[in-house]
Amino acid sequence: MLLSYKLLKHACLLTLFLSLSHLANSTVIRGTVLDLKTREPLIGATVFIKEINVGASVSLSGTFKLAVSDPRQYTLVCSFIGYKSLEKVVTITSEEKLQIDFDLEENSNELNEIVVVGVLDKTSDEFALHTEKNSESIVNVMSAKTIQLMPDITVANILQRFSGVSVDRNSSGDAQYAVIRGMPQRYNYTLINGIKIPSPDDKNRYVPMDLFPADLLDRLEVIKALTPSMEGDATGGAMNLVMKDAPATFTVHASAATGTNAIAAQRGFSTFSGWQEKAPAQTQAPEYLATPSDFTYKNFQYNNVAPVNQVYNFSIGDRLTRDKKLGAIVAASYQDLYRGTNSTFIKPDNQTQAPNNLPVFDDILVRQYSNHQKRLGTHLKADYRFNDKNQLKLYGMFVELEDIQHRHTIDTILGIGGRVGFGTGDTHVLDRSKVQKQKIVNVTLQGDHSLSQAFRVNWSAVYSKASNNAPDWSEYEIQQGSSKSDVPHFYDFNRRWLTNYDEDYTGYLNLYYNKNIGSNNLEISSGGLYRTKSRDTKYYSYQFTPHQDSNGNYPSFYNGVDAIGPQYWSGGGDGSLVNPNTYTAHEQIAAAYIQGKILLAQKWEIIGGARAEHTYQDWLNPMPTTFPGKDGTKAYTDILPSINVKYRVTPNDNLRADYFKSINRPSLFEINPYNIQGDTYNEVGNPYLKHAIINNIDLRYEKFTKTLDQISLGVFYKQIDNPIEQLWHKDSVASSGNVIGPYNSNSARNFGIELALTKYWGSFGISGNYTYTNSQITTTKQYAGANGIINVNQTRPLQGQAPHIANLSLLYKDVGHGLSLQLALAYTGTRITYVSPYQNLDYWQQPYFIMDFSLEKNFLTYFSFYLKAQNLLNTPYQVYIHHESSEYMSGVNVLPLQTDKSRILVQREYYGQNFIAGFRFKFSK
Amino acid sequence: MKTQKMLAVTTVVVAIIMLASCSKESTTVSKPQFKAGAAISGDSLTSGASNPVKGTMLSGKTFYFSGPVYVNKGDTLVMQSGVKLLAKSPRAMLIINGVFISLGTKQNPNWITGVDAYNNPSQYKLTSYTDPNSDPGLTSGGNAGTYPRQWGGIQCGTTATMFNVKWTHLDFAGGLVTNTSPVVTGFVYSAGNTLFATCFQNPAGVYILEDSWIYGTTSDVARITHGSVHFMRNTVEKVGYNDGDAFNTKGEASGNMAYNLFIGTSKGGTKASAKGPSSGGPFPYGKVNMYNNTYVNCGYRSLDPDRGANVDIEQGASGYVYNNIIVNCRTGIRFVESPVADTVNSAYGNNLYYADSLNIAGQFMPSSHLGKYNTTDIPLPSSYYTFPNQKYWFVVKGTPQAVAGGTWTNGYDATSLVRKNSPVFVNYPLPAPVGTATYGPHLGSMTWQGNSDFHLQSSSPAIGKGYTSFSAVVTPISSITNPDLAATFTSPNIDLGAFPTDGTGNQHN
16 A cells, blocks of 8 residues: 555656656756855856756755756756855766755855844845744844845835734835834834944934835844843834845945836926025024024925936945955945825814714815935945954944925815815915935944854944934915905914934943853853933924014915015014923943853753843933923833743754843933923823833744745734823823823733745745734723713724734746746735724724835846836725714715715825836846 | 882982981091012012012002012912002013912002003004004014013913902013023923913913903913913903914813903904813813903904904803804804804803994804804894704804805895994994094904993993893802902893993993
8 A cells, every 4th residue: 555655656756757857868967055054055056067068057946957868977067156166077877867966165255244133144035044044033034135126125115024014104105114013113123233223213212214225235134032132122023134244255236227106207296496404593693583584485486396216226345355354345325216195184183072972173184295205325344354263343334314395285174164064164275395304323343252162252332323304394374265264365384493313322242152062052141231322302493473564464375385485474483492392311221131042952942041221311301490300310220031942843843932021111202201282182201101011922833844935833922011102191290181192001912923934836936924913902091971071991902003914925036037026915904003082083094905016137147127116006095083974974074085984084195106127237256 | 120220329319418417437447458478578570480489569569570480389479459560571471380469459450561661651552553563562472572561471380279360451461482481381382482461271270350451462361271260341452463362261261251341352352162181170161151241343363264253162162152242343153163162051142243344244143153043132143044943053054255246145144234233332433434544444453442432322222131041150269258369250231241331340441
C-alpha cells in the first residue's frame, strides 16, 4: 500500500515535471543560492553555464533552474553583486535531475553592522523576513526592495501595509499617523536607525510619518514587543526607519518621475502669491500695536497653477579609502506634489438638543483644498572601521515638509442663520491661506568596541531637533448675500503665527558580555540612556474687524479677493504672545536596563530583564503670576520588566511568547495647564494627568516554509491603566465646570488576533495580513433629556481602533524580464475619529478600502521604468454619527447627502487618484 | 380704581398737613454706609497681582487707577456712594476674584470711567451724529488704547462670588486683550479679543446690576457665562462698534432683565443662551425673564444680518418676554430655531413694536425664527400674519423682500404696520428724523439718549396693556437680605416699557 502510494506520487511528480519540461530528454539542474553566512537566499543572483552560454537567475522562490541536453562536463558560474563569484564543475551523466547549491561569500569589505536595536541591516525582502524570523521580539519588517515596488512614496503610506496598522489621514488623503494594533498614535514612537526622534508637532510627541520620503529607507520595521534595551513608551509599536547604509562597492541610484492628482488636474489647483514670514511681534519692539497696514495681502491673491508632480531620488555610496575602512553614503529625495481634495463637512454644534439628545448642526462647509507639498529628505551615513574590534559611525539626517494650502469654503449657516431648508440659508465664502514647514534634524555618532572576546561596548551621542513654523495662517470671510443682508461684506478675521521646536540631546551606552556554555550561549547586556529635551512654542494672533465708513456702513464685496487690503480693516493688536498656546517645557529621562539573553539547546531563546525609566518634566507658560499653574514640575519612575521567549520548533518554525510593561507619557503640552476658551467647552491642560501604564502579552506562531513563504498567527492582550484621551470631564484645576482636555479614564483593555501570510508560486506572489482588534474603554458622557442633562457611562473602542484591518498584495515578479507588478489593497474597518461628550454621538469613520497599483520594468541593465498609481477607486472618506436622522432628511433642518435613516453623514471627502511615472537608474560596481 | 387712587392721595395730603401743623418731635438718625474691611487710604488703587486691594472706598472720595487692580478670593472691595474711580490708562481694570460692591445712590451716584472723559463729558459723550470711527463711544478695540478715556472693565474670575453694582456710571469700558492683559487666561477671552465691560463666570455667584448707566463699551456690557443675574432699571447707550450684545448670558445663568432702556446697541439688547458648559445647575438652564424693557434704534452695527434681535432667546435658554417696547430696532423678538431655544419653558406677548420703515416692520416677527400665536402683541399679529396654528411654536415662514415696484414677495405684508402704534414717548420724535445732521443717515444712527425722555405720554397705547400674571425669577438672589446689598425686584407692570406711568420702573431722568 505504502509502496504503491509512493510510486504513484513519484509518478505523478514525474509526469508533471516532464510535461512542464521543454526538453524531454534533458537533464534539469536545480539549486539554491544562499549567503554563506546568513543562509539567506540571494534572489536575482545568476547561474551561468560557461560551455553552452545558458544562464538563469534566482527567482522569488529562491531557486534557479537550468536544463542541458548533452551528458558531459559543465562549468556553472554563480555570481551576485556584492559577492564573490563561485564556480562549480559538474558532470552530467544520465541523471534526469541534479541539485547544485551555491553558497556565496560576501566581498570581504562588508562590515558588521551596529544598530542599537540589534538587528542586521540589509535591503532585500529575504533579509526583511530573516529579520522577522530571527528577531528577539515581535517585529514586522519591510525591505527597501518591497518599498520600492510599493505604490507608496511616503513612509506613512507604507505603514498601512503592515499587519495590524491603520492610518490617520491628512487633508490631502495621505496617511499621516499610524494606529498600531488599535493603539492610537500617542502609544507609538518613531525611531531612526534605532534612535528615538522628537516631533515637530506643537502639542504632541508623536511624529507625523508623512514627513519621510520612502526612498531613503533601507528597511522599515514595526516592533510590536519591547525588550529591556528599548525605550519603554511604545505600546502599540515602535516604528524604526532604518536608513540606507554605505554599500560594499561603488553604487549610484537615481530616479526621476512625474505625474499628477486627478482632482487637482480636473478641478484646477489654486495657490497664493506670497505670505508674511514673520509676525509684527517678531520684528517689532515688544508691545508694538500692529495696524492692518503692517501686513501683506499677497496671501489673498489666488491664481491657478498646473499641478505637475515631481519626484526625484539620488544616492551615491562607496567604501572610500583604499583600505576600505571608510564607507559613506549620501542620499537625497525630493517630492513636489500637488493634491486636490473636495470635502463636505456638516459641522455639529457642541451641544445637543433635549429631550432625545439630538445632535444639532451649525454649518454645512463645502470645501476645496489645494495642497502643495514639498518634501525633502537627505541623509548621510558614514562608518570607519579602525580594525576588527573598533568602529565609528556617523549619521546625519534632515527632512523637511512644506505644506502650502489654499482652502476655499462655502459655508451655509444652519444655527442662528435663518435657514429653512435648501437654498434659504445665510451663506459665507471663506478663503484660507496656510503655510507650514516642519523639519527634523538628527545627528548621531556611534561607536562599537569589542574589548575582548566576551565583552563589547557601544555608545551613541545624539542631537535631534524637530521644528515647525506656520507663518501667517489667515482666513477671511465674506457674508455672501442672505436675503436679509443689505450687501455682502467682510467679517472679523484673524492672522496667526506659530513657531515651535523640540530639541533633544541624548547619550546611549550599552555593555555586552557574551559566553558560550557548551552549546548554549548567554549574553548579558546592560546600559542606559540620558536625554534632555527642550520644547518651546510661540503663538501670535491678530484680530481684524471690518472698518465702517463715515455713514456707519460696512464696505461691500461680491468677489472681494482682489480688493482685500489694509484700508478695509481696523484693529490688529500686539499679537498677544501671552496665550494658552505659548509655553516652554523641559524633560529629562534617565533610563537603565539589564537584560539577559540565553540560547538553550539551539531551541530556546529567552530574553528577559527589566528597565527603569525616570522622568522629570517642567513647564513654564507666559501667564501672569496669578495664574495657577504658570509653572510646575512632574517626576516619576517606572520599572518595566519584560520577557521574550522564542522556541524554535524546527529551524523554520518559531513559537513566541512575550510579556512587557510599557508606559505612555503625557505630552509636555498636555500637562501644561493651558486654558483655551471655547464656545461651549473650554479646552484645558491637566497637570495632574498621570502617565498610562500598560501590561502587554503576546503569543505568536511563525512558520517560514520556503525561502520567501511565511505564515504567522498571533494574539495580543493589553491592559491599560490610566489611559489618556481627549475627553469631556469635570475640570479639577480651575473648577470652572466641564471642560475638554487630556484625561485619565480608569482603565481600558485591548486584545486582537493577527494573521499574516506570504506565498509565492514562481513569479506570482500573494502577501496579506488580517488583524482583528477589540478594545474597550468606559467614560462619562452627557445625555440631554427632558429634565436636563444627565451623566451616563458609555463603553466604546479606543479612538482610532478599527475591529478589522486587512491588507492584500498581489505580486508578479518576472526576474528574467525584469518586470514587477503589484496590486495593493488595504481595508480599514469602521472606527471612531472623534469622541463626543454626548452619549452615542461619537463620530465613526466608514470602513475604508483603498486600491493602489505599481509597475516596474528593467531595461538596458541599469535602468528601469516605474509607475505608481494610488487610490484607484477614489475612495471617499466618510464619517457618520450613529443617530436616527429623520430630523435631517427633510423639513426645516434638512441636510445634504443624507440617505440612511439610521445615521447622519457629517463628513465626506474625495482625494482623487495620484499617478507618477518615471525612470530609475541603478549602478553598482 | 380711580376712586381708590384719589382716596389714597387725599389721605396722604391730609396726613402731611397734620404732621406739619402738629408740634410733634421728628428724629432721623443716619444709617452708616455699608463698609467692608478698612478704608482705602490715599487716592489711588494699587495695580498688579502682587498688590491686591481690599476694603472700602469712602463716600464722596475720588480714586485713580492705572493698571489691573486685583481683589483676591475671599476679599471684598466696596465703593460707598458718591465715589469716583477714574482710570488714568486704558490698562486700568478691575480683576475680581472675591466680591465687588458699588453702592451709589440716586442722589450720589458712583462713577467708573476714564479721567479725561469724566472731566470733559461734552468731548466724549457726543449728542449728535459723527463718523463712527471717530466717535469716542464706539471703538473697534485694536489701537483704542491710545485714547485717554478707556478702561478695561470689571472682570470677575471663577472664584468671584458677588458683583453688586447700584446707581453707578460705567463709561467707556472695554479695549483689546493684549500681551499684558491679565485676562488672557482664566477668562472668556482669547488673544486679540475685545474686552467686555463686565464679565462673570461663577455658577454659584450673584451678579446684580441695578439703576446704573452704561455708555460706550467696546463689546458686551455683561458677558455672563454662569451665575444668577439681576439686571434692573439700567440705561445702556452706544454699545459696541460692530459687535456686542448689551446683556448677554450663557450657560446656566438665569435671572431677570427688566426696566432697562437700551439705545443704539450694536447687536441685541437682552440675550440668553444656554450655550456653554453645564455645571449641574438647576433645570431649566438659562431661564431669564425679559420684561418691561424699552429698546430704541438697536441692532444695526452688527456684521451679522441676523443678529439684530433685541430680545433674543437662543439655544436651550428660556424666559418670559412681556411688556417690552421695541422702537425702530433691526428685528423684533427672536426665539432661535436651531439650535432651538427651550420653548417649553418660554412664553411671550404684550410687546409693542414700532417701525419707521418697511424693512423693520417686516421683521417684527423675524423670519425663519420661532413664533407663537398670541392676541396681546401690538400690532396684533393675526392682523398681518396667517398663523399655521394657534397652539404650537412654528418657524416664521418666508423672507420679506422689497422688490422693484415696492411690492412684497414671500412674506407677510407689513406695509400697513409702518409708523403705526407709536408709543408716544414724552420727548422723542417719532417718526424719527432720519437724514438730519444731528440724527444721522440711518434709523440706527441715533445711538445716544441726550435729552430724550422715554416715559409715556397719557395718550400712549402702551399704557394699561401689560401682563402681570407672572413674576420675576427671584431665587436665589432674594436670599440676600442685607438692605444695602439686597436686590430690588420690580414686578411686571400693567404699562409697557421701562418707564410705566406709576413711576415704579426705571428711575433715571
